[in-house]
Amino acid sequence: MAFWKRPGFQRRWDSVKRGWYKFSKNPVSVVGLFFVLLVSFLAAFAPYVAPYPEHAGRFVNFSEASQPPSLKHPFGTDVFGRDILSRVFFGFRYSLMMGVVVLLLVVPPGVVLGLLAGYYRGTWIDTVIMRITDVFLAVPPLILALAVCSVLTPSVFNAMMAVSLMWWPWYTRLVYGLASSIRNEFFVQAAEVAGASRSHILFREILPNCVSSIFTKMSLDMGWVILIGSSLSFVGLGAQPPTPDLGTMVADGAKYLPDQWWIAVFPALAIMITVLGFNLIGDGLRDLFALEEV
Amino acid sequence: MEKLLQIEGLKVEFKVYEGLLKVLNGVELALEEGERVGLVGEAGCGKTTTMKCVLRILPSPPGRITAGRILFRGQDLLRLPLQRMQRVRGRGIAMIFQDPTAALNPVFTIGDQLMAVIRHGSRDAMNKKEIRRRAIAVLREVQLPDPERILANYPIQLSGGMRQRVCIAMALSTEPELLIADEPTTSLDVTIQDQILRLLNALVERRGTSVIFITHSLGVVREMADRVYVMYAGSIVESAPKGELFSRPLHPYTQGLMRAVPKLTGGGIAEGIPGRIPDYLNPPPGCRFQPRCPHAWERCSQAPPPLKEVEDGRQVACFLYEEGA
Numbered sequence: 001m002a003f004w005k006r007p008g009f010q011r012r013w014d015s016v017k018r019g020w021y022k023f024s025k026n027p028v029s030v031v032g033l034f035f036v037l038l039v040s041f042l043a044a045f046a047p048y049v050a051p052y053p054e055h056a057g058r059f060v061n062f063s064e065a066s067q068p069p070s071l072k073h074p075f076g077t078d079v080f081g082r083d084i085l086s087r088v089f090f091g092f093r094y095s096l097m098m099g100v101v102v103l104l105l106v107v108p109p110g111v112v113l114g115l116l117a118g119y120y121r122g123t124w125i126d127t128v129i130m131r132i133t134d135v136f137l138a139v140p141p142l143i144l145a146l147a148v149c150s151v152l153t154p155s156v157f158n159a160m161m162a163v164s165l166m167w168w169p170w171y172t173r174l175v176y177g178l179a180s181s182i183r184n185e186f187f188v189q190a191a192e193v194a195g196a197s198r199s200h201i202l203f204r205e206i207l208p209n210c211v212s213s214i215f216t217k218m219s220l221d222m223g224w225v226i227l228i229g230s231s232l233s234f235v236g237l238g239a240q241p242p243t244p245d246l247g248t249m250v251a252d253g254a255k256y257l258p259d260q261w262w263i264a265v266f267p268a269l270a271i272m273i274t275v276l277g278f279n280l281i282g283d284g285l286r287d288l289f290a291l292e293e294v
Numbered sequence: 295m296e297k298l299l300q301i302e303g304l305k306v307e308f309k310v311y312e313g314l315l316k317v318l319n320g321v322e323l324a325l326e327e328g329e330r331v332g333l334v335g336e337a338g339c340g341k342t343t344t345m346k347c348v349l350r351i352l353p354s355p356p357g358r359i360t361a362g363r364i365l366f367r368g369q370d371l372l373r374l375p376l377q378r379m380q381r382v383r384g385r386g387i388a389m390i391f392q393d394p395t396a397a398l399n400p401v402f403t404i405g406d407q408l409m410a411v412i413r414h415g416s417r418d419a420m421n422k423k424e425i426r427r428r429a430i431a432v433l434r435e436v437q438l439p440d441p442e443r444i445l446a447n448y449p450i451q452l453s454g455g456m457r458q459r460v461c462i463a464m465a466l467s468t469e470p471e472l473l474i475a476d477e478p479t480t481s482l483d484v485t486i487q488d489q490i491l492r493l494l495n496a497l498v499e500r501r502g503t504s505v506i507f508i509t510h511s512l513g514v515v516r517e518m519a520d521r522v523y524v525m526y527a528g529s530i531v532e533s534a535p536k537g538e539l540f541s542r543p544l545h546p547y548t549q550g551l552m553r554a555v556p557k558l559t560g561g562g563i564a565e566g567i568p569g570r571i572p573d574y575l576n577p578p579p580g581c582r583f584q585p586r587c588p589h590a591w592e593r594c595s596q597a598p599p600p601l602k603e604v605e606d607g608r609q610v611a612c613f614l615y616e617e618g619a
Contacts, residue, residue, distance in 0.1 A: 011446070122355060186396035193349050194411045194464065195384030204410070208401045 022288045029284020035277025043092035050086035056244045066260050076262035078252065084262065088270045091246040094239055095274055098160060098229035099222040105164040110171025111214060115202050117172065118179025130176060136169040142228055149237035156245070159238035163228055167221070174217055178210045212289030220282035223275035230271050246271045297365070298504050299325040299348070299472060304362030306343055306528075308574075309355060315574040317343055319528040319582065321362070322601050322609075325472070330498065330505040332519030332536070334512060334551070336571055340528045341508045345474050347372075349389060350379055366472070384415040388470035392477045394457035398449040404460055405429060405445030408467065415468030432463040436493060455486040459493070466497060473498060476508045491517055512555055516540065521607075524548050527572050527582040530601055534608045544610045546587045581612070589614055 003009055024030050047053045061081035069076045075084035117129040136144070141163075148162035182188065183206060191205050232238035233247025241248060246267045253264025306318035318340050325331050333341050346352040348364055350371060364371045366386060371379065391397040399407060408429045413420070420428065426445075433441035436459040449457060458478060465473060475494065479487035495518060498505050507518045515522055515536070522539045524532040524547065532545040543549045550567035569586035572578050578585050584594040593613055601611040 186391055186393060187399040189351055190389075190391060190397040190461075190464075191399070192351050193383050193387075193389045194468075195380045195382075195414055196410075197380060200410075200414075205399055209399070211401075 019288060023284050026284055026287055029280050029287070032277045032280025032282075032284060035273050036281055039092050039274050039277060040096065042089045043096050046086075046089040046093060050083075050089045052083040052086045053090075055082040055086045056090040058242050066256070066263070068260075069262055075266040076260075078249075078263045079256065079260075084249070084266050087244040087249060088246065088267055090244040091249060091267060091270060092274065094156060094243065094245045095226045095229065095271065098156070098163070099225045099278075101160050102163050102167060102225045102229075103218055103221060105160070106167040107171055107214065107218060110168035111175050111207070111210070113168070114172040114175025115179050115206060115210075118176045119183050119198075119202055119206065121180040121183070129172065133169040133172045133176075136166060137173065139166070141166045142231060145228060145232060146235070146237060149232055154237045154240060156239045156243065159229055159232045162232070163225055167225065170221070171214070171217070174213060175210050178213060179206050182206045182209050212285075216282055216285045216289065219278055219285055223278035223282075226278070227271065227275050297324050298327045298329075298367065299323070299506075300363075300365040301344065301348070302363045302365070304344065304347060304364065305360045306340075306347060306352065306357055307360050308357050313575050316577055317357075317528050317574055318347075319577070319598070321525075321528070322530050323523055323533075325504055325506065327471075328502050328504055330507065330518060330520045332515035332522040333506060333508045333525060334515050334522060335510065335525035337510060338571055339525045341525055342476055344525075345389070345476060345506065345508060348474065349383060349387060384411065384468045384470065385417065386470060387472045387474060388465035388468060389474040389476065390458075390461050390465045390478045393481045394454065394461045395449065395481075397461055398457060400449055402448075403445065404447050404449065404452070408432070408445070408460070408464055411464050412467050417469075428467065432467045433460070435466070435497065436460070436463045438463070454482055455490065458482060458486075458490055462490070462494060462497070466501070466503070469501070470503065472504045472506065474506045474508070477510070479514065480509075494518070512540075512551065524551070527577065528574070529582070529598075529611065530609075531583065531611045532609065533601075538608065544604070544608065544615060545583075545612050546589050546614070547583050550586075 004013070023033075042049060046056075050056070059080070059082055064073075064077050064081040065079050067073055067077040067081075073083050073085065075088065077083055078087075113129050113133075117126045117133075120126050144166040145159075145162040148165060149159055152158040152162070183201075188201060188205050191201055196205070229238060230245070230247030230250070233245045234251045236251065239245030239248050241252070249267035250264050250271070253260070253262075253267065256263050301321055301323040304318050304321040305316070308315040308317055321340070321344050323331075323333070323344070333344070335341050343352065343357070346357075347359055348366075348371065352359065359372060362372070366382065371382065374382065398404070405426075409425050412425050412428050412432075416425075416428075429445060430441045433444055438444055438456060438459050444452070444456075444460070449460075452460065458481075462478070478494065479490050482490060491514065497503075505518070507515065509515055509518075519536055521533065521535050523530050524539075524545065526547045532539070532543070532548050534544070539548065540552070543552050547567070554566050567586055572582055572585065578595065580593075580595040581587070581590070581598050584590045587594065599611045599613045599616075601609050602616070604610050604615045
């Protein structure tokens with residue numbers, strides 16, 4: 001039997017279609033999805049879709065410097081004569097990488113710590129984990145990242161580390177709240193009574209009930225992390241020139257405002273589209289899971 | 295005959311803001327193999343707390359077991375390391391909860407949950423196909439129609455009665471030696487209640503499973519149990535074979551309970567027991583029933599009466615039945 005005719009596959013396909021139906025009921029989240037897909041596509045295929053891929057890095061052509069938007073350069077060129085459209089496409093790569101890497105680094109430890117603290121609520125495990133979390137949460141995220149970055153040498157990698165270091169407590173806090181209420185549910189007791197081990201209770205009973213909230217937060221955070229990463233680059237503590245990072249590009253262009261507005265405005269719009277896309281998707285996911293749980 | 299479960303002098307306290315709640319005050323309960331025991335008492339008298347101690351799921355803090363032993367097949371469950379306790383749960387002792395909706399994890403299908411229980415609780419290793427076959431078999435045993443489809447359903451897609459059947463299937467799927475049923479019908483419609491009780495009765499009879507049936511309804515006990523323990527304010531006040539208990543209750547509290555049952559043929563509202571269940575913070579001195587007891591005299595407030603065998607197979611905790619009283 002062909003795999004798409006098997007009942008298991010049919011059922012899964014059905015639930016995918018049902019999910020899409022719920023997600024797409026809110027047109028705004030579809031717009032978000034469109035933005036994100038567009039940005040991801042441009043980032044993935046930047047060398048092929050960018051009109052001047054060589055302009056991404058160390059390249060100068062002063063004869064075409066600071067050109068306003070035209071057919072040849074739809075977003076104009078910067079002071080070195082590099083095509084801004086091409087650089088924005090490559091800039092998406094760094095922004096997305098920033099978001100993905102930070103979330104991959106942050107979510108697993110944050111979630112596990114939250115689960116442990118929530119499950120052992122009221123014991124010393126809870127106290128130790130949550131007080132450390134509170135210390136991190138007490139400092140505004142951007143300030144902390146700035147502090148860490150300014151100690152390290154500025155680079156994309158160090159910016160990611162700095163943002164990761166301050167981002168995990170949000171997941172610990174989120175999961176802690178969920179886990180400490182879910183652990184009192186009867187089905188957790190029922191599983192205990194059936195002889196389930198602690199790890200089964202944590203990861204197979206409590207965690208799956210937190211997943212919807214975690215995913216929603218991840219999608220919203222993707223935007224925030226990108227924004228913070230760009231902010232770090234903007235103040236010169238993230239990606240360094242000539243890396244085509246959107247934040248760096250805005251910072252460079254800001255010097256030439258308002259006369260050569262295109263140098264700063266188009267990268268800024270690119271950041272906005274990316275962040276907005278992820279935030280709108282987050283809202284859509286929230287609707288999707290909320291309906292699922294009724 | 296060998297005792298399957300023996301609870302001796304179990305005391306539990308809860309630490310709360312107001313002080314120490316002395317919730318269980320020396321519970322004595324024994325169960326022989328194959329016996330079906332009913333545990334009756336008002337809401338809040340400690341029935342469920344006792345069973346939570348047996349399975350060691352008493353929330354702690356605030357709860358604390360301060361004294362007593364719980365022997366299951368001769369080994370003290372309260373002193374068992376957690377890993378061995380986890381093996382007793384499920385295979386040795388299984389439990390059915392009051393609210394089947396809350397007892398099922400909402401994000402997994404019935405199949406996922408039932409098969410996880412079977413995988414964990416089965417004595418011999420089974421492959422996926424065998425586990426699935428076993429799951430379908432137990433669902434059929436609890437008379438659920440179309441078990442294949444139910445395996446793929448989520449709990450919200452089933453009715454309350456069906457969910458309780460699933461919970462019963464789960465509890466029995468591992469062939470436990472002792473089944474604890476904690477008011478399994480309280481959250482269901484009256485018609486469904488009766489169906490579930492009959493089903494449960496038939497299933498445990500066929501398997502010879504020992505049962506502790508917790509309820510506040512004397513009618514249910516009459517259907518379900520061979521022997522009845524009556525509990526009041528944290529201790530057992532009377533235990534007797536079912537027939538004798540109903541024909542000749544000894545303890546004044548049991549007598550009051552019997553009178554409190556509304557009768558179809560009787561006139562007017564049934565007579566209740568005056569007063570209310572005592573405050574666990576400052577329980578009355580001596581017998582905890584003494585402030586409500588029509589037969590109380592000064593001795594009752596001096597020391598609590600011990601649970602004593604007064605006739606063959608009958609135990610009462612009351613000074614009225616002491617020699618020379």
